Amino acid sequence: MTDLTVGAVAARTGLTVRTLHHYDHIGLLSPSGRTDAGYRLYTQSDIRRLETIALLRNLGLSLTEVATAVDRDPDLLVPLLEQHRERVQAKLEDARRMVARLDHVAERLRTHSPRSGDDALDTIRIVTTFEQYFREDQIEAIRAHARELGGEYIREVEAEWPRLIAAVRQEMHLGTDPGDERVLALARRWRELVDEFVNGRFDIAAGAGRMLAAEPAVRQRTGLDDDVMEYVARAAASLR
Amino acid sequence: MTDLTVGAVAARTGLTVRTLHHYDHIGLLSPSGRTDAGYRLYTQSDIRRLETIALLRNLGLSLTEVATAVDRDPDLLVPLLEQHRERVQAKLEDARRMVARLDHVAERLRTHSPRSGDDALDTIRIVTTFEQYFREDQIEAIRAHARELGGEYIREVEAEWPRLIAAVRQEMHLGTDPGDERVLALARRWRELVDEFVNGRFDIAAGAGRMLAAEPAVRQRTGLDDDVMEYVARAAASLR
DNA sequence: TTGCTCCTCACGTCACGTGAGGTGGC
DNA sequence: TTGCTCCTCACGTCACGTGAGGTGGC
Numbered sequence: 001m002t003d004l005t006v007g008a009v010a011a012r013t014g015l016t017v018r019t020l021h022h023y024d025h026i027g028l029l030s031p032s033g034r035t036d037a038g039y040r041l042y043t044q045s046d047i048r049r050l051e052t053i054a055l056l057r058n059l060g061l062s063l064t065e066v067a068t069a070v071d072r073d074p075d076l077l078v079p080l081l082e083q084h085r086e087r088v089q090a091k092l093e094d095a096r097r098m099v100a101r102l103d104h105v106a107e108r109l110r111t112h113s114p115r116s117g118d119d120a121l122d123t124i125r126i127v128t129t130f131e132q133y134f135r136e137d138q139i140e141a142i143r144a145h146a147r148e149l150g151g152e153y154i155r156e157v158e159a160e161w162p163r164l165i166a167a168v169r170q171e172m173h174l175g176t177d178p179g180d181e182r183v184l185a186l187a188r189r190w191r192e193l194v195d196e197f198v199n200g201r202f203d204i205a206a207g208a209g210r211m212l213a214a215e216p217a218v219r220q221r222t223g224l225d226d227d228v229m230e231y232v233a234r235a236a237a238s239l240r
Numbered sequence: 241m242t243d244l245t246v247g248a249v250a251a252r253t254g255l256t257v258r259t260l261h262h263y264d265h266i267g268l269l270s271p272s273g274r275t276d277a278g279y280r281l282y283t284q285s286d287i288r289r290l291e292t293i294a295l296l297r298n299l300g301l302s303l304t305e306v307a308t309a310v311d312r313d314p315d316l317l318v319p320l321l322e323q324h325r326e327r328v329q330a331k332l333e334d335a336r337r338m339v340a341r342l343d344h345v346a347e348r349l350r351t352h353s354p355r356s357g358d359d360a361l362d363t364i365r366i367v368t369t370f371e372q373y374f375r376e377d378q379i380e381a382i383r384a385h386a387r388e389l390g391g392e393y394i395r396e397v398e399a400e401w402p403r404l405i406a407a408v409r410q411e412m413h414l415g416t417d418p419g420d421e422r423v424l425a426l427a428r429r430w431r432e433l434v435d436e437f438v439n440g441r442f443d444i445a446a447g448a449g450r451m452l453a454a455e456p457a458v459r460q461r462t463g464l465d466d467d468v469m470e471y472v473a474r475a476a477a478s479l480r
Numbered sequence: 481t482t483g484c485t486c487c488t489c490a491c492g493t494c495a496c497g498t499g500a501g502g503t504g505g506c
Numbered sequence: 507t508t509g510c511t512c513c514t515c516a517c518g519t520c521a522c523g524t525g526a527g528g529t530g531g532c
Binding site for chain 1: 292295296298299300309313314315316317318321322324325328329331332335336338339341342343345346349354356357358360361364365368
Binding site: 258261279303304 | 520521522523524529530531
């Protein structure tokens with residue numbers, strides 16, 4: 001009489017016919033009747049049940065959880081919702097972190113404009129390595145500071161570093177005394193650049209130290225091997 | 241020589257043996273060699289490739305996208321990452337909205353402490369209905385205002401409403417003139433409660449109006465049918 | 481000879497989407 | 507008779523987890 005066929009129910013509820021078939025198949029909602037030809041017939045009661053199911057689905061509960069709350073024990077609904085909230089909250093956090101990471105990568109890609117896909121891969125490696133040695137808030141601080149300094153300036157500094165390191169290495173190989181004025185000048189500039197990067201955050205300095213100590217790849221890429229570091233350290237010591 | 245077997249590679253990379261089998265199966269990473277017995281042998285080069293794959297997987301790219309960036313065209317990596325960021329951002333928004341909805345439900349469940357699972361279902365229905373007629377920020381405003389008023393007070397008001405509506409309905413049935421002082425007193429209180437709920441936000445008043453107009457279930461649950469509304473409106477008109 | 485590692489299927493996951501092939505109803 | 511709705515399989519999705527049953531290597 002007032003019974004509805006699948007298509008009608010689908011149109012009314014916004015679900016698909018396939019979804020109704022599925023619910024029937026897993027026993028979550030089987031229509032109360034069938035026509036002689038085997039057409040599913042949904043009663044008003046079936047439809048009310050379906051609306052409850054859709055309601056809980058819309059809150060993100062799984063079909064199993066919906067079945068539990070609707071059939072097994074309605075009192076489980078509230079704990080199921082609480083537990084579900086925690087899950088979604090966790091996913092939210094994951095997504096937030098992921099977006100932050102992707103933004104970090106994107107930012108570095110913008111300031112360094114990679115010349116190839118492999119270059120981009122290296123950028124990702126660098127960012128990922130950074131994440132091992134700095135907490136999220138530290139990375140945020142570093143990024144914020146970098147934005148303040150500006151992409152232009154960052155590129156200049158990043159171009160200066162290899163020259164500075166090469167100059168130090170040369171003096172070291174020449175056997176120049178670390179207290180010599182030429183080395184002191186280099187060490188002074190070195191300290192300026194480090195201070196600027198660290199920006200008063202000793203924890204960030206410590207993270208950078210740990211990264212250099214633990215990552216041979218970083219030492220090699222930058223040329224900051226133990227010898228050079230020690231040589232500069234000795235020069236810096238006499239800077240006071 | 242330096243080639244590694246699956247177990248060794250798994251231990252070194254933190255992936256599972258099954259994952260390596262899977263990558264081999266789909267052709268993403270097939271080990272360069274096999275022993276006579278058919279054991280997979282991964283070269284250093286295989287492992288570098290695997291590390292790149294793991295790197296991109298960690299950023300959330302699908303295996304198909306990883307394959308695209310690693311094999312087909314490395315220059316596609318950057319656009320793939322941008323597009324991926326948008327997807328994750330969208331998921332983040334979804335999760336944020338879902339948590340807000342679940343919190344809204346939870347808050348109502350706390351202040352109304354349902355006596356049964358069906359009661360809880362009704363709470364969810366109410367919250368979901370609300371979401372049809374108010375924007376997210378409006379709902380936030382209503383919730384914030386409710387928190388200010390306090391759960392205790394809210395429960396009192398919600399107990400008073402049915403009494404107030406019943407009193408109005410009675411006068412209406414008695415045929416009392418809407419301008420009569422008894423009705424005016426009721427209308428005055430009515431207006432106080434409405435003003436308190438609306439809290440100066442005309443958009444929220446409008447939303448409530450649309451909800452009452454479009455939701456027979458709400459009219460029935462509250463007893464706010466057209467007759468009563470009109471009767472009160474006439475009384476309110478002569479309030480000043 | 482006994483563990484241990486490895487091998488290849490192959491099903492299951494979650495909630496349906498998407499045909500394939502066929503049959504009632506206006 | 508022609509569309510339209512309905513039916514029942516059944517594969518595919520995504521990235522593996524988890525056995526099942528069997529075989530090399532120390």
